[in-house]
Every structure is written in structure tokens, then in C-alpha cells.
Amino acid sequence: MAGKEAKRMGDRLAVAAENVGIPFISVLIAIAIASVIIWIAGFDPVAAFSALWKGAFGSGRQIGETMLRATPLMFTGLAVAYGFRAGLFNIGAEGQLFMGGLAAAYLGIVLAGLPAPLNIAIMLVAGAAVGAAWAFIPALLKAKVGAHEVITTMMFTYIGRYLVSWLVTGPLKAEGQIPQTEKLPLESTLPRLHEVFAFFPDSRAHMGFIIAIVLAVVVWWILKYTTLGFEARAVGFNPWASENSGISVSATTVKALCISGALAGLAGVTEVMGVHGRLFDQFSSGFGFTGIAVALLAKNNPIGVIFAAILFGALSSGSGTMQLEADVPSKLIFIIQALIIFLVAAEQLAKWIVGRTRKGVTESA
């Protein structure tokens, strides 16, 4: 009996190893290919990557910087992953993020004077709600008339982005030359990590990082242990069987896309509250889109999103040091990112490369 249990454990470990292994191997292969590119370009790959590592994890301040950059990617990665689990491709996380940021920038000023915990709670909830609302219309269009969410969420991204552009240059513009909103009062911002815990005293990392990790666990739990997540996954896998089990495909679609939007909205909220303290046109460097890559690398597993986001955060925070110390252009990081995504997407290729040729699962009749 014990042997059987052990074997079962072994089988489960094998499955886990494959789920973790493929993304991990993809990352390694991406690094290897990037090394060759660096070498061909006439630089020293070893120096480049050690500088990259140093830039990302070399000191408390740098680790904090990596955490800071990973934070929005965790939110958007979770957003995209949740959508994927329900069979939806929320390509418009960027727009929901902008709307969440807008809500925070506006409310942070309006609510000035309230006690900080209350203020922060309201802003987080409201930002998530606005993100959800921005996903709601595409969701409704999908559920009612079958309009594809890739098109509609993308369109809503443009609307959201340019709405923000206009607001920060016009109606919500703070005094001065720069198109940006007014600086948020202290009680409307997220505390830095070192203000709450005693580590990385000179880093910019903020509480959003902790919130994101907690949310990742919550999303994982929702997907696994609640009817809400169960229905989302059921619809994502097999809408016909879901229908037959009394699950409303359209209601589930709407709920899932709104939850996805709420998570993306939080990325905007925490960027505004934790990093910039205000909203301006360029406050997101495409976090919503990078979130797609994060979700892909994490194979849509919420816990995996934490690690995938930290990896992408590290690439971004270390690239500066790489340029400075090894002369390798920091843009090269984008090549590495693209390679990782390519290799994860071409999972079969990665399997083949490590010599694990396995035939696809066959349908047993």
C-alpha cells in the first residue's frame, strides 16, 4: 500500500516536474540563444549575464527594484491567466490597467484627509471595480452577440489609453508644464515595503508586491476550490458539457472577463499609488501586454505567475546594469523576453530539444 502511495506521489511529481520543467528549460534555452547573439555581436555573454544578475539581485536595493517591476506584471499576468482559464483572451489588460490608474489618481485626491488604511482600501476596491467595468462591455458583447474579446478589449484599450492622455493634459492636469495629475497625498499612497517590514531600506518596492502575492494565492484558491472558478474552467474547457451541467456559458464569460479586468485594474492602481504617486500618459510601459507573456510562461497557473513576473521584473531591472557594465544594449532584454515566449509557446520544440519526444495524448475511445 505504501508503495502504491509512493508511486502515486511519484506520478504527481512527474506531472509537476513537466509543468515547471518546460518553462524553466525554455528560459535556459532562451538565455543560451541570447548568449550566442551577444557573442556574435561582439560582447562577452558571461560578463553580460553576470551584470544582469547583479543588476537584478546584487543588493537589497536592486532586489527591491526587481520586486517593484514584477508587481504590475503579477497583476496583469493574473488577469490574463484567469481569462485564459475561462477560455478568454483578454488582450486588453493594458486598457483596464489605465482605467484602474485613472480611478486611483482621481480618488486619491478626492479622498484626501481620510485615514490612510480606509483610503487605501477604497482606492483598491474602486480601481478594481473600474477595471472590471472596462472589461464588462466587451464581456457583454461577447456573451450576447458573440463579438470576439480580442477585438473588443483591444478597442477598449485604445479608448482607455487616449482618454487618460486627454485627461492628464486637460481636465485633470496639475499645475505646471508637465501633463500629469496632481501628486497624491501621503494617505492615498501605498507604503514602501521597508516602512512596514525592516528589509531593503533604500528600495522603492511597495506593498503592492505583497498584495499581488496574496491575490495570486486567492486566485489559485478560487480556481481550485470554489464554484466560481470551477465554472470558469469548465466553460473554458467544454462549453457544451458546462451547459448540460446547468452552467450559464454567457454569465460565466461575463464574470470571468470582469474578474480579469479587475485584476488588471489593480495593476494600474498600485502603479499610481505605490510608484508614481500620480498619473501621466506613460505610466505603464506595456504591462498589460507583458502580462500575456507572463501568463504564458506561467502556463496560466496563478502561483506560476508570481515567479514568471519576478523573472520578467528581473530582466527589466537588470538590463540597465548590463548596459552599463558589459556595454550590451539594454534593448537586448527584449530579445530574451521574445525568445522565452517563443520557446514556451513552441512547447513541443522545447521538449524536442531536451530529447523528451513524447507523442501527444491520444483520445481513448
Add this chain to the structure above:
Amino acid sequence: MQQSLVELREITKVFPGVLANDRVSLTLGAGEIVALLGENGAGKTTLMNVLYGLLSAESGEILVDGEHVDIKSPQQAIDLGIGMVHQHFMLVEPLTVMENIVMGIEPSKFGVINYPAARRAVLEISQKYGLEVDPDAKIHDLPVGLQQRVEILKALYRGARTLILDEPTAVLTPQEVRELFAVVRSLVNEGLSVVFITHKLDEVLSIADRVVVMRDGAVVGETRSADTDTAGLARMMVGRDVVFRVEKDPVSCGDTVLEVDELRVRDERKLTAVDGVSFTVCEGEVVAIAGVSGNGQTELVESIMGLRRPESGHVRLRGKDITHARARQTIAAGVSHVPEDRHRRGMVLEFDLTENMILGDHRRRPFAKWGVFDQKVINETTAKRIEDYDVRTPSARVLGSTLSGGNQQKVVLARELGRDPELLIAAQPTRGLDVGAIEFVHSRILDERREGKGILLVSLELEEVQSLADRILVMYKGRIVKEFAAGEASDEDIGFYMTGGSDSSATVDETESKGVTRGR
């Protein structure tokens, strides 16, 4: 001794926690029909998937025409003259018969398909083997029997000399089975050999030269079909005697459970599929709907379940109007549904067994409270149902897709019957089950009947209809064309009405009624 065409030696295939094939050897001579028989999960499909290159075995050898071969993909199997027709067809529905057959190796010049040549080639093989089919018909317009014929033609067009048929008769009506057997016989006359997987013992006896019986991944017996009978085969398969006809008490009809009144339903293409159907099912009664597939049964069941909106008419459950109820309300009102297609509506293949076991009950206590699962209750229920229904699986945590076809069906049955419904709608409930499992499911259905549940059975299997039903409704082109009481009609009588016979034309001879079947 005939020259063997294909030989499998000591094939071993292991899945996580399952020894699916345990040193299995099988030889197949030219012009021979071998039936592969065995309980659900015995490893029949696995063995054939190894031969067809879909799975790679841990150990063992495959010989074709006496030569060692290493089959890594279906393409290689096809090149070696091996063809396989899966139980779940792999046709492209919107395309024509001809396009499906030549797909991938179409005769072409500079990338332009030579349609006349393709048509000639298709007609040639279809005539050679007596597999008549309209090359220009669209797949989705064809009845299942003809779709299967297209699958066979596809394999032949690719030069198959060995044909593997995995449960080909599970979806066919008796008439279509007879036609298939004629085709198979003409194939072996041309020197092809056929491996035939089935759970129907009389079919084995009537078509196969030799029977190989598997149990728990190993071959446990082999016999010439002339030397055995159904009881003997059943004993070899399950290791005990099997009761083929269940005993049932006379019906004691209580209150009306289900009332269907002048129901009209359209199908996807907006054509009338159910055309004014009325009937009732009462407590403690099994009402069977017999009919060739595609005569409106699916749409009828779906509209009762709330999966499809009826055009007009009424559905009442214990007097309550549920005509426009959605599936969730229908389930809550006490209706269970075993769908005809387990892969499409019956289960989520990517879910594990615990998740599949609560589909439809996943919002309810005791499985969920305030939207959160009670994992302990779910695990216990799943374990109990796996035990009760003898689902062969290494654990409750494996994905639905890894179960054998029959075991998937058992999961669906365990869930739907486990709900303790007022009304059970069972469409092809024993599709793909072995004889032992059929015996069990039939007795479970009769238990429900004894408890005063209403049962609506939709089945192509006349044997099943005859042994379970208290009343038989024959459905043809969306209408109930005839009603029989239990034991009143012979299979031929029912078959006559199923294929378009009517009381006024009771003299129409059989050849004409055949023609009607084809046209759907």
C-alpha cells in the same frame, strides 16, 4: 498456417499507475477478421493505438509482413498499410465526402487539386469494396453509418491492408450494422485483414474468425469463434456468468412525472427536428424512444433539458411547466441526463474524476457551501461512486481523458444516477460498456424504476429497448409514428417503423424501407 500480415510481440505499455498492456502478443493473418474483446479498460484501444503509431510502447516488437518495424506515427502506420477508424470520427464536417477522403494526399498539379482525378479514385475504391457513398455530400448531412463509411474509405484510399475498427458498431442501428458487416466481408475477400473491437458478443460470433480476449492488460484467452457462444465469451471476458436479460416486475404506473405536449423544436439549421411530439412518462415507468439517429431524438432531449428552446408546445415535470426552464432549473427540479455523446456533453475531459463527478451538482450542498467546495465530501462521494460503478482508474485525480471509453461512460452514469433524480433521461446509456457493466447499469435503471422514478430511455439498441422498456415510442422524422407496449413488438416490427414504415403502408417491403434510412 497463413502468412501473418501483422504481428505484435510482447507489447507492454504503461501509463502512470496503469499497466495498460502487459506483454500482449497478437497475430493477424491475411484475409482474417480478429475480434478483440475485453472489459472496459482491458487495454484494447491502447494496443491498437500502439500498432497505429499513436502511442509508443515501453517494450515489445511489431512485425509487418515478417519484417521488424518501428511505428512512431500514424503516418508511418499508414505507409505500412495499417488504417484505423476511431470511435470518435475525425472528419472535417463542412467538407464533402471526396474532400475528406483525399485530404492530405490529394491528386494535384502545381498545388491545384485535380478534382476529376480525385473523384475517379474515390469512386473506384468505393465500387471495388461495395462502399457506396455520394462523393459530393457534405459530411454533416450524412448519418453516422455513412460517416463511418467515409472513414473506412479514407483508410482504404491510403492503401490500408490492415484495418482497425474500434467499436465501430456502438453508434450504428441494426440495419447499419448489417451493412457494415457486408462491407467488412468484402474487404477480407479482397485480402485485407481486420481487427474488430466490440462489446457485442453476437457480433463477434457472426463476423470474426478468431476472438482474442483481454483482461487487465493481458491476453487471457483466444478461440475460434466457431468454437464458442455468447455465454462462453462473456465468461472468458469477465470471469463469471453474465445475465443477459434482466428480470423486471410488471409496471405499476403512479403519477405522471413528465408530460411532453405538442413539442416542436428546430435544429441548428433551423429545420424542424421535432414535429409535434406528445407523450408522458409516469412514476415507475420506463418509456423508450427508439429510432435511427438523426430523427429528432437529440433535439427532443435537449429541449426537455433546457438546452434548446422549443418553438412551441409544453414540457411539464410533475405538473410544473418547465418548457422554458434552463438546464440549471431542470436539474434542480430533479432531472438527470445521460447525454448521447459523453465527450461533448457528458464530461469535461480535462477535469479530473472528482471534478467530473460533481458537474451539475457543483453548486449544491453537500458538495459546496457558500460557493466553496467541501473537498472531503467530494472525495468521499467520488471514491464511493468509483467503487460502486467499478470505474477502472489508478486514482480519482486522473484526468477524464485518460480513462478508457467505457470507464468514462461509467463516470457519467455514476454522477447522473447518483443525483437521485425524479426523472432520468438516458440517451444511449450503455454505449461502449462491456457486458458486465451493461448488466449492472440495466439493473441500476430498474432499481430507479422500482423506486418510482420516471425514466426516458433513448436508444438505438433494440435489445436494450426491449429488455428495459414498459412502453416503446418509435420516432421517425421528428414524429412519434408508433407506440408499442412492452413485449408487444418484435425487433422487426420496431425496425419497420424506425425506417419510415407506417400503418397504412404496412405492406411495403424491406428493400424500400432501407432506401428511406439512407436518405435520413
